[in-house]
Each structure stands twice: as C-alpha cells, then as structure tokens.
Amino acid sequence: MKETSIIVCRCEEVTLEQIREAIRQHGCSARETKLRTRAGMGICGGRTCRPLLERLMVPLEGDHASELPLKIQPPVRPVSFAQWGRSL
C-alpha cells in the first residue's frame, strides 16, 4: 500500500510514511515522534490522529504500560485567546 499517500494527521498533513520513517530512523517514543513530525500538533489537538499515532508506537511496558502514550494538555478544545482570557 502506498504509505506516502495516506495522510494520518490531517491538520498538519503528515503521512503514514513520514511517521513510520521517523520511528524507524530514531526509534522514537510517541512524544518524540510527535515533535519530529508535527503529527498531532495541529488545531484539532490530535483528536483525530491520536489513536492512530498510538497504534503505530511500540507499546509501553512495565510500570508505564497504563500511561497515556501522548500527554494531553489543557485547553482540551481549540479556544480563542479572548475566550481563554475571559475564563481566567
């Protein structure tokens, strides 16, 4: 299957091939893969591709097995600065 033409992160337009290549070359963790490729860093905050990225990662083991592979940060929805400011 043509991995170059499968977009995984729609917001940042990162392909399956780019993500797999980053993992292969650098043996990286979920977080490092995200930082290297920008997959999951777009406006939707990873709502669409987070589960896909997690499927591509080597599963965490031992004490870490139950952690979320990708950290979730507030705000958990896209909000404007004005809205964020008003809510403080």
Next chain:
Amino acid sequence: MNAIYDLIVVGAGPAGLAAAGSAAQAGLKVLLLDEFMKLGGRLLGQLHQEPGGAWWNGIREAELLVLGAQEAGADIATGVSVTGLERTDNNGWTLWTTQGCYRTPFVLLATGAAESANPLPGWTLPGVMSIGAAQVMTNVQRVRVGNRGVVIGMSVLAMAIMSELRLAGIELAAIVLPPGNALSGKDSNPEAVLDSLLRFANLAPNAMLKYGAKFLQNSMLRNLALNLYPKQGIRMLDVPLQLRRCAIEIVGRDAVEGVLVADITPRGEPIAGSERVVEADFVCIAGGLYPLVELAAVAGCPFRYVPELGGHVPVHGENMQTLLPGLYVAGNITGVESAKVAIAQGRVAGLSIAFSAAAEKAPGEAEIKDAMEQVKLTRHEALIQFHPDIARSRAKLYQIEIV
C-alpha cells in the same frame, strides 16, 4: 468565578443526564454542561428495533432523561465546552469552560467515547466522513448525507448505523473492509472480522447470518464459509456485505466520486487484477470507538489500559469514583458500552456522589448497591455488545483497584 454548585456534570449523554437527575433528586445543587447544542449525547442518533419488537428511539429516551433531570432541579447549559479541570487545594475542583470558570467540590466526567479512523488514500476528500457523523447528520440534523455511499469497515457500530441509513432511504452500494496497512490491523482481516460479527448475529436481520452464526462457531466451518464467501457479498438490508473485498483508495477530483476496491483472500491480501471502481458520492469510515478521557487526563487521574473497554480508562471503582477525591466518571468514558449501561452507570454515580456529599436526601448504601447490581444486569442483557469480555474485564478492574 461561580461556586454555587455541589456537583458539575460534564456531558449530557445518557450517563450525565441520569446522574444529574439522581444527584439533584437527592438534594444536591447540580449543573450539567454539554458542548453540543442538543441534550442527549450519542443517544440522539440511535434508532433500532429490540428483539421483542419495540423500537428504541434515542431522541425520545433523551427527552425523558432531560425531563427527569429538570424536574429534579438540575440546571442545564448547552453549547459550553469544558476545556480544563484542576484540583484546587481547598478540597475542590476548578473547571475552565468556554463560558467562564467554575469551582465545585464534586465533578462527574460523562464525556462518552470518540471515533477512531482507518485512513486510506483519498480519505481527506469532501464527502468522506466517519460512520458516526453519518448517523448524526441523518438522525439528528436530518440532512441527507448523499445519494449512494460505500461503508469502509465492518463492526457492530457500522451495522447498527447502516440499518439507520437504510431506514432513512439512503442507498449503500457496499460495505467493504479497510485496506491492510500498519493502521488497520485486524479490521482488514476477513477471519477476524467474521469472528467479531458473529458476536452480534442475533441483531442481524438477515436469516442466513442469524441462523448461520451458530454453525460458524465451529472453526472448520468458519474457514469453509470464508473460502466460499461470495465476492459480491451477502445482502443485508439490501446492502452487499463484502467480507472478501477491501477498499484501496477513495477516488475523486474535488469530492468523492467512487471507491477503488479489490477482492481479497480469506487472510486479507488483495488479489491482483481484481480492482474496480464502485461509484459513490459519499464514504463512511467505520473505525472503532475509544473512551474520551481528555479531562480525566488533565485532572491527573491514573489510567489503566483495558483493550476490552476500548483503550485507556481512568481507574475507578464500581461506585464510579476515581482515585482523586471528588472526581467521578460514568458512561463510555469508563469503557465503550451501550446507552442503557451508560444510564445505569449514571444513576450509580449520581447516588454515590449524593452519599459522599451527605446530601439532604442521600441514598443509603443498600440503594447504591442495588444501582450497581442494575448496571451488571443491564450489561448482561445489552443488545449491542461492543466486546465479548466486558463483564470480566470490569470485574478485574474493580477488584484490583478497590479493596
């Protein structure tokens, strides 16, 4: 900063609505928030016939739950997203929302589940949507999603929604499997898919699937069935269920024009030379569901990875309390199950919170126990089983974590 509520419930699906109702009934001052403009969550899209013949109409069920919560005195606001949740030192929680900030001693997260996709080339074209989006457009917004569609992915959820699309008079050209790649895993393997379909054979309106399912429990017969499975599929509700075909690419210039499909072996490998284009003007991708846990994560909840429940779930007890004081969870955030289970869990959460808060009309322990029994009973009788091992994995979760 608003600090007048004893309990803030995030999410007005079946779990949140039931919880808000029972907590308010017990005398707590409750605020229920949801980011959608309508109350009811995923319930709103549901329409199916129960084995006894009665119809489960999610819109009506939602209305009844809303009425219950309102009559009990809960305040409800729609169109408000909760964007952050933080524990404050003086035994309480701060909630950030798109409409201001709240402080409260008790929070219930009932944020439900989200869909995951199985990407393939062309899935960003206009006209491609998740199967759940097609459900919401059809049953909630009453918008025709298109004239002729292809569904990619075969699961309990896909079948349930497919039958709703048919009820709305929408033509479906075929249901095919997703292409095999690093992301689709078992979803692209006919053997594994047939196995999972057999679990809900009692739902199948197609006699062959319904009565055939029993025989197919036998693995030899199952292999035979897979090998003999007609390439053009078995028709169900007039839709060919093509277990031996997969989508390769969604094609179209500015929008969906069709899907390139290929025949596949019983193990899922495409057969060279069998490719053809099925014309369609919309495509539904049916991936899976996973618990929507964002707020539990930012609150600092410990998690457990439970594949039977759909992925990572916040660690919680049978009374729906998490390991963080004052923070509760109910519904699909605790594991993907049917709406009736979510309602039953919501009741448990509402009652346990009222008990903890020593509410004016707080329930006794016996009442909470009864409500917990009701969850198990409802789970046992649920029409749609999202996974065969839900009951066992729940028992394990509750035994290990709550002493």
